[in-house]
Amino acid sequence: MAIVIGLRAAWEVGARKVEVQTDSRVAIDLVQAATESSPHYQLVMQVRRLLERAWQVVLKHIYREANAAADFLASKGHSHAVGEHMIQTPTDVLNFWLLHDCMGVQTPRLITY
Numbered sequence: 001m002a003i004v005i006g007l008r009a010a011w012e013v014g015a016r017k018v019e020v021q022t023d024s025r026v027a028i029d030l031v032q033a034a035t036e037s038s039p040h041y042q043l044v045m046q047v048r049r050l051l052e053r054a055w056q057v058v059l060k061h062i063y064r065e066a067n068a069a070a071d072f073l074a075s076k077g078h079s080h081a082v083g084e085h086m087i088q089t090p091t092d093v094l095n096f097w098l099l100h101d102c103m104g105v106q107t108p109r110l111i112t113y
Contacts, residue, residue, distance in 0.1 A: 003027060004043065007057065018058070021062040028061055031047050064109070067101060068097040068101055069094060072093070073087075
């Protein structure tokens with residue numbers, strides 16, 4: 001659903017060259033190869049219809065560690081009501097993570113056994 005919301009928002013602001021970055025390889029695979037029997041097929045079709053518009057969109061898998069700003073926003077989203085939330089001005093903390101992403105700083109994945 002986040003891909004649908006993001007694509008709609010990009011279209012509405014006039015973006016015509018868009019790179020969608022997601023840490024969900026499954027989401028990209030579904031968009032590229034889902035059939036009617038696939039899970040979430042109707043949602044996949046919404047994405048495909050958006051991709052057919054007159055613009056250039058690239059779907060790209062990116063590891064969570066290389067996209068700290070998105071990971072930060074996703075974790076903050078758990079404290080909000082379900083739905084679409086737009087941020088007009090990034091907070092200082094979000095700016096910090098955006099700067100890290102721009103500089104290519106990656107946060108190591110911590111795995112416990």
